[in-house]
Amino acid sequence: MPPYEIIEPVFQDYILGNAQLKQLATGFDWVEGPVWFGDAGCLLFSDIPNDTIHRWTPNAGLSTYRAPSHFANGHTRDRAGRLVSCEHGTRRVTRTEYDGTITVLADRYQGKRLNSPNDVVVKSDGSVWFTDPHYGIVSNYEGHQAEEELPCNVYRIDPITATIEAVLTDFDCPNGLAFSPDETVLYVADTGRKFDRPRTQHIRAFAVAPDGTLSGGAVFHKIAPGAADGFRVDTDGNLWSSAADGVHCLSPAGVPLGKILVPELVSNLCFGGRGKHVMFITATTSVYSIALIRAGV
Ligand code: MG
Secondary structure (H helix, E strand, O other): OEEEEOOOOHHHHHHHOOOOOEEEEEEEOOOOEEEEEOOEEEEEEEHHHHHHHEEEOOOEEEEEOOOOOOOOEEEEEEEOOOOOEEEEEOOEEEOOOOOOOOEEOEEOOOOOEEEOOOOOOEEOOOOEEEEEOOOOOOOOOOOOOOOOOOOEEEEEOOOOOOOEEEOOOOOOOOOEEEEEOOOEEEEEEOHHHHOOOHHOOOEEEEEOOOOOEEEEEEEEEEEOOOOOOEEEOOOOOOOEEEEEOOEEEEEOOOOOEEEEEOOOOOEEEEEEOOOOOEEEEOHHHHOOEEEEEEEEO
């Protein structure tokens, strides 16, 4: 029996009755940051405590992409296809160029060191948006323990000037983030200070003006059990969020439609595969995949 929980009938149209949840690799400590490279036919993901970015391909399986990874966490690709990464250890956001060299996109704001960039998304105008909670510096588990120099903000890097602007400053600890398909909504998760404030563990939705200015920010949804860490949006604007019991699918109105049940606590996910119809899920010690009748943006 496929591992689904159907809440609204429409969810039946999103899933394949014979698709299995496959464990692709296991034995890690805390996996995060899945990102699909269709051109290379591979998935990259982070094992944060073990300071490694792994590569998985359907035929060759698992190999090391980068170690040490500077305790890399979330990844995405920019509009030119380059890897953009959040690094806890070096407290920065980087871009990996086609020749393999590393360009630092952000490591300070107003002269102070960032905390530990967590997750990142690139808008169609080339601007890079990332969250900067403190999880990578509160202990030595996922980085290097250190004092916070800045509040836990959401930042935007301008595509022309490369200047960094704090765009959201009222979060306890911002975490996953994603734009709606038309980029008129920005979703940002708050996972709370040291994960110990359930009151602030929710996803907020902001209206995005054509110039990138944000407004609103009402609570869009509160995931339970667990909390939303990373998430992705499909082509119809449904939001697929990490949760303690798997991946929850929410309509653009925030209505829970259904769940993919995963046997480990989920940190993040991405769409990949030939038609962006395969969901890759990072969940504590393992990476899973499942084919859907959905496509990621
Ligand atoms: Mg995260």
